Amino acid sequence: MADPVAGGHPAARLTGVDVEIERVPVLRGLDLTVAAGERLGVLGANGTGKTTLLRVLATLVAPSAGHGEVLGARLGTPACAAIAPRIALIAHEPALYPKLSLRENLHFVARLTGISPTAADDALDRVGLARAADRRAEVCSQGMRRRAELARVLFSTPSLLLLDEAHAGLDAASAGLVEAAAEQVCRRGGASVAVAHDHQRLAAMSDRVVEITAGRAVAMPREMAV
Amino acid sequence: MTAQAATTPSPWRQCVELARKDLRLELRTGEVLLVTAPFGAVALLFVPLAIGPDTPLLRQLGPGMFWVVVLLFGVLVTLRQSAADGPAQLAVLRLCGVHPGVRLAGRALANAMLLLTFQAVLAPVAIALYNPDLTGGLWLIPAMVLVAAGLAALGTVAGALAEGLAGRTILGPLLVVPVALPLLLGATQVLATARHEQAPWPWLLLMLAAIGVIALTVALVARFLEESA
Numbered sequence: 076m077a078d079p080v081a082g083g084h085p086a087a088r089l090t091g092v093d094v095e096i097e098r099v100p101v102l103r104g105l106d107l108t109v110a111a112g113e114r115l116g117v118l119g120a121n122g123t124g125k126t127t128l129l130r131v132l133a134t135l136v137a138p139s140a141g142h143g144e145v146l147g148a149r150l151g152t153p154a155c156a157a158i159a160p161r162i163a164l165i166a167h168e169p170a171l172y173p174k175l176s177l178r179e180n181l182h183f184v185a186r187l188t189g190i191s192p193t194a195a196d197d198a199l200d201r202v203g204l205a206r207a208a209d210r211r212a213e214v215c216s217q218g219m220r221r222r223a224e225l226a227r228v229l230f231s232t233p234s235l236l237l238l239d240e241a242h243a244g245l246d247a248a249s250a251g252l253v254e255a256a257a258e259q260v261c262r263r264g265g266a267s268v269a270v271a272h273d274h275q276r277l278a279a280m281s282d283r284v285v286e287i288t289a290g291r292a293v294a295m296p297r298e299m300a301v
Numbered sequence: 302m303t304a305q306a307a308t309t310p311s312p313w314r315q316c317v318e319l320a321r322k323d324l325r326l327e328l329r330t331g332e333v334l335l336v337t338a339p340f341g342a343v344a345l346l347f348v349p350l351a352i353g354p355d356t357p358l359l360r361q362l363g364p365g366m367f368w369v370v371v372l373l374f375g376v377l378v379t380l381r382q383s384a385a386d387g388p389a390q391l392a393v394l395r396l397c398g399v400h401p402g403v404r405l406a407g408r409a410l411a412n413a414m415l416l417l418t419f420q421a422v423l424a425p426v427a428i429a430l431y432n433p434d435l436t437g438g439l440w441l442i443p444a445m446v447l448v449a450a451g452l453a454a455l456g457t458v459a460g461a462l463a464e465g466l467a468g469r470t471i472l473g474p475l476l477v478v479p480v481a482l483p484l485l486l487g488a489t490q491v492l493a494t495a496r497h498e499q500a501p502w503p504w505l506l507l508m509l510a511a512i513g514v515i516a517l518t519v520a521l522v523a524r525f526l527e528e529s530a
Contacts, residue, residue, distance in 0.1 A: 135392055160309070160398040170389035172322070174329040186318045187397040189308040211329075227393075 084147060085110050086235050086266035087132050091141035093290075094127050101127045103290030104141065109235075109266045114257050116281030117270045123287040125270040126167065129237045132268055133164045146234055160188055163233035165241045169220040173213035177204055177223045180212060184227055198226035202252055217244030228256045234265040241269065242276060254280045312403045319399070319407025323384050324414060330383040333415050334422070337381070341374040341419070342426045349430050356432065363431025368488045370427075371420055371448060376477045378419055379412045379456020380463070402523035405457050409519070412453035420445045437495025444491040444501075447508040451484045452477070454515045458522070483511040 087109040094102040101124040109115050109132075119125045130136040131143065137151035146161055148154035171180045181195035199208045202222040212220055221244050228236060241253045257267035257280060271277040278284055285292040310318075327333055348366055349359055386394065394404055424445075428435070459476040487508035494501035 130392075133392065133396060135395060156398065156400070159396050162396050164392055164396060166389045166392060168387065168389040170387075170393040172326060172390065174326050174383065175322070179325065183318065183322050184393065184397060187310065187315055187394070187399060189310045 084144075086113070087143065087145045087268075089131065089138075089141065089143035089150075092131065092138040092143055093140035094124070094131060094136060095139050096127060096136075101290060102131070102138075102287075105287075105291050107285065107292045109268055111264055111266055112261050113266050114261050114280060114282045115266070115268045116277040116284040117268060117287060117292075118272075118274060118277060118284060119270075119287035124290055125287050126239055128287065128292075129164065129166075129239050129268065129270060132235065133162050133237055134159055135164075160231075161234040162237065163228045163231055163235070164237040165221075165224050165228065165239060167239045167243070169212070169217070169224060171212040171220055171223060174211060176209045176211050177215065177219070177226075178208040180223065181227060181230070185230060188231060190230055194230040195226065198229040199223065201229060202226045203249070218246060218249060221245050222249055222252065225252045225256055228260075232263070233260060234263075236260040236265065236267040238267065238269040238271075240271055242271060242273065250276070309398055312400060312406075315399055315403050316407040316410060319394075319404060320410035320414070323408060323411035326383045327381070327411070327415060330381075332381040332383050333378050333419060337374050337377050338419055338422045341370050341423050344370050344374070345423065345427055345430055359431045360433050363427055363433035364492045365489050366431065367423065367427040368448070368485055371416075371423065371488075372452065372478070372481055372485050375416050375419060375448075375452045376456055376459070376481075378415050379453060379477075380460050384408060384411070384460070400523075402520055405461060405519055405523050408460070409453045409457040412456055413449045416449035416453055417445065420449065433492075434496055437492065437498065437501075440491050440495040440501055443505055444488045444508070447505065447512060448484050448488050451508060451512040451515060452481060454512060454519055455480055458515070458519050461523075480511075480515070484508055487511070 085108050087107070089105055089107045092102055092105045093100065105128070107128075117125050117128060127136060131138060131150065132145055134145055134148070134150060134155035143150040145155070146158040148158045171177070172183075175183070177199060178196065181199060182192040185192045185195040196208070199205055202225050204219060204222055204226065207215065207219060212223070215223070221241065225241075236257055238253060238257065242250050245253070253269075257269065260267050269277060269280060283294070285294055345366060348362065352358060352362075424441075427433070455477050462476060487504040490504040491501040494504060
């Protein structure tokens with residue numbers, strides 16, 4: 076697989092970014108750089124803008140002020156559409172269609188992105204869902220749905236992996252899948268940004284941890300995060 | 302990790318996949334065929350009950366009643382809850398590289414198929430209840446296709462505008478019905494004209510023009526709708 080973040084550029088760089096959600100300022104003058112190959116952890120109290128930061132990095136929300144680049148595309152420009160398929164977001168809310176089976180959900184994404192549905196089946200197998208693949212998402216536990224989303228990451232091979240409380244609902248055995256997914260993205264030259272409330276777990280799976288306070292990112296020593 | 306060489310599918314391919322997903326969801330929930338269609342049939346039944354056994358009047362009212370019911374209940378078909386994408390699903394679609402216009406086109410394609418089925422279910426009910434004059438009845442086929450296409454596109458825009466709003470089903474009819482009037486007018490006049498052994502091309506063209514305007518609007522506002530969702 077080719078280097079996902081070409082030319083030694085950072086995976087993402089935000090400079091003085093402001094974001095307002097429904098006219099309420101959430102991020103204010105945020106500066107942040109995510110290097111290629113880096114696993115970044117993001118901490119912060121509820122409502123400080125961690126999820127919003129992930130949505131900005133996913134190019135889903137454009138800054139109201141400041142500027143930023145993600146995978147070489149300037150935020151808020153049409154170039155973001157071209158790099159969007161290289162970003163994977165595991166949001167707090169599962170993105171599965173409840174009435175579709177886990178397999179149907181993953182096949183749907185695979186077909187939309189031009190990937191063979193067989194790859195989706197393999198990924199389901201790798202996250203231990205081969206036997207539950209034909210179960211509708213609505214009757215699956217949160218942990219199973221989370222694993223299905225991790226399977227999506229496995230077959231879509233993103234350059235930037237964004238994880239919003241990705242461990243939620245996962246048992247100890249499955250939690251390692253999150254770390255493994257982030258590790259593999261970074262090993263291929265991509266980067267990962269994880270938001271979590273579990274400081275210890277976040278510090279263990281990150282090369283660097285920042286805290287979002289008053290809409291800004293503040294570097295945090297790993298030992299403090301732990 | 303599986304390294305898959307992805308080739309981005311064509312917008313048409315993506316559109317078909319999106320429509321297929323919507324239709325599969327409808328099959329699982331049965332919102333159109335098990336809930337809306339029976340209510341449409343009941344609405345058709347109420348008029349003869351209210352008017353009484355005045356057969357000539359019912360024969361005259363029948364086609365118009367059919368199209369009114371198709372239009373009003375068709376809006377509910379296009380705004381069905383099972384087809385609403387949540388924020389997480391919308392995010393995944395955007396990150397799959399699905400252009401907002403393609404997403405709406407996929408939704409409109411699925412809506413059109415469902416509206417055709419909806420009309421196919423209601424038409425025999427209307428014929429049985431109203432016994433209308435079916436001279437030139439073959440012209441109904443293009444009229445039904447055009448109504449399905451126009452209402453599907455219109456309902457898709459209304460659904461996207463109302464997405465996430467509590468008043469989704471209230472706002473939908475308010476947005477759709479006035480713009481759908483050329484469709485209603487065209488559809489009712491197609492059969493009336495055909496009954497006089499005239500080709501109803503002007504009415505079909507009116508409907509086609511209305512669909513063209515609606516489709517153009519969808520294409521122009523798709524990006525805005527996506528960003529405001």
